[in-house]
């Protein structure tokens with residue numbers, strides 16, 4: 001489960017932010033996770049639950065995950081179609097099957113609330 005190491009990376013990032021802001025408590029963390037990032041939201045949440053308990057800085061913090069959209073662009077007519085991650089079978093405009101995915105692979109620390 002590679003989400004554990006991603007959460008470890010996140011906690012390190014939070015520790016640095018807390019040092020910079022001279023705070024000792026993180027209240028909430030908002031992450032943007034794209035459906036094509038390969039990150040399983042439930043696993044990420046699970047990893048956060050386990051690791052945050054052992055970390056005074058983030059214990060009890062709320063993890064908010066927002067899923068970013070994926071845009072599929074048609075190679076034929078350039079029609080773009082925004083989805084929550086499911087690839088359309090073909091272009092709804094012209095029926096072309098070759099669609100390019102744009103975005104949706106992000107794993108971004110969007111917002112941190114500290115005390």
Ligand SMILES: [Zn+2]
Nearest residue numbers: 074077091094
């Ligand atoms: Zn098309």
